[in-house]
Amino acid sequence: MALKIRLARAGSKKRPYYHVVVADVRSPRDGRFIEQIGSWNPMLPKDGERVKVDEDRVKHWLDNGALPTDRVARFLSEAGIVARDARSNPTKALPGKKAQERVAAAKKAEEDAAAKKAAEEAAAAEAAAAPAEEEAAS
Helix, strand or coil: CCEEEEEEEEEECCEEEEEEEEEECCCCCCCCCCEEEEEECCCCCCCCCCEEECHHHHHHHHHCCCEECHHHHHHHHHHCCCCCCCCCCCCCCCCCHHHHHHHHHHHHHHHHHHHHHHHHHHHHHHHHHHHHHHHHHC
């Protein structure tokens, strides 16, 4: 049986409260679980007692093959129970595909307008230089 240490939501609407539970991966989020080993109250201030975990039971379940989810692993690393690797997602801040296409289209239109303006200025400069050459030739 594959086990996860994960969060099960409790609390009312817009007032979340989570239990840290050990559950089979096939069980629903708020469904059947094997054991409750802690809690997380995100409504409390960050410097308060937001996360409470029974370290002995966590170590027991980790030794028996339970894997923590990302959020629970973050809590356990803050408590000093599990070492968590730093995550890196360099593409997270990039805009989506459609936004990149819009930026490219706007840049192309801007370049076209600049090229057209430069061509008009060059034509105007040639037109201004042509009469001056005719006067110098006469």
